[in-house]
Amino acid sequence: MEQNKHKGRWKLFLVILVCASPIILSYLTYYVIKPQSRTNYGAFIDPRDYPIPELGTHALDGKPIALDAYKGKWIMLQVDGAECRAACEKKLHDMRQLRLAQGKEMERIERVWLITDDKPLDTILMREFDGTNMLRAKSEAVRAWLPVEEGSTMADHIYMIDPLGNLMMRFPKDADPNKIKKDIVKLLKASSIG
Numbered sequence: 538m539e540q541n542k543h544k545g546r547w548k549l550f551l552v553i554l555v556c557a558s559p560i561i562l563s564y565l566t567y568y569v570i571k572p573q574s575r576t577n578y579g580a581f582i583d584p585r586d587y588p589i590p591e592l593g594t595h596a597l598d599g600k601p602i603a604l605d606a607y608k609g610k611w612i613m614l615q616v617d618g619a620e621c622r623a624a625c626e627k628k629l630h631d632m633r634q635l636r637l638a639q640g641k642e643m644e645r646i647e648r649v650w651l652i653t654d655d656k657p658l659d660t661i662l663m664r665e666f667d668g669t670n671m672l673r674a675k676s677e678a679v680r681a682w683l684p685v686e687e688g689s690t691m692a693d694h695i696y697m698i699d700p701l702g703n704l705m706m707r708f709p710k711d712a713d714p715n716k717i718k719k720d721i722v723k724l725l726k727a728s729s730i731g
Contacts, residue, residue, distance in 0.1 A: 578716035584703035619656035
C-alpha cells in the first residue's frame with residue numbers, strides 16, 4: 538500500500554513537471570540565455586522624426602515628380618551627385634540586383650536615385666541602370682531630411698521607404714547586399730501593402 542502511494546506521488550510530480558516545463562524553459566531562455574532582440578541588418582528609423590519634406594524633385598527631362606508618385610510600392614533610395622563614382626555605381630548595381638532577387642515580388646519595389654546636383658549624367662550609366670528612377674533634388678533639402686550614421690554621409694547609405702511613404706530603414710555604409718536582401722525579404726513578407 539505504502540509502495541503504491543509512493544509511485545502515485547512520483548507520477549503526480551512528473552505530471553506537474555511536464556506541465557510546468559514550458560514556463561520554466563521560457564523563464565530560463567528569457568532571463569538567463571537572453572535572446573537577441575535585433576534580427577535586422579538595417580537600422581530602423583522612426584518615420585515621425587523624418588517625414589518626407591518638399592525636395593523639389595524633378596525628372597531628368599525637367600518635369601516635376603515627387604516621391605509620392607511611387608506610393609504603394611517599397612522604395613530603395615540612394616542619394617549621390619551626377620558624377621556617380623565607383624561607390625555610387627556599386628549601390629545602383631546592388632539595388633538593381635536586390636530588386637531582381639525578389640523574383641515575383643520585385644514589382645513591389647521601385648529604385649530611386651536622388652541626384653543632388655545639376656551636372657550632366659553619363660548616358661552609358663543611364664542605360665546600364667535603366668529602370669532606376671533618376672530624379673534631381675535640392676541637395677540642402679535632402680541633407681536636412683536623411684539621417685546618417687556617425688562618420689558617414691547620406692551618399693554612403695541605401696534607404697527604404699515603405700508603401701505609405703514613410704522613411705523607415707537605413708542600411709550601413711558599404712552594406713553587404715546579402716544581408717540587405719534578407720531584410721527586404723522579411724519586409725515584403727511581413728507587409729500586406731505595397
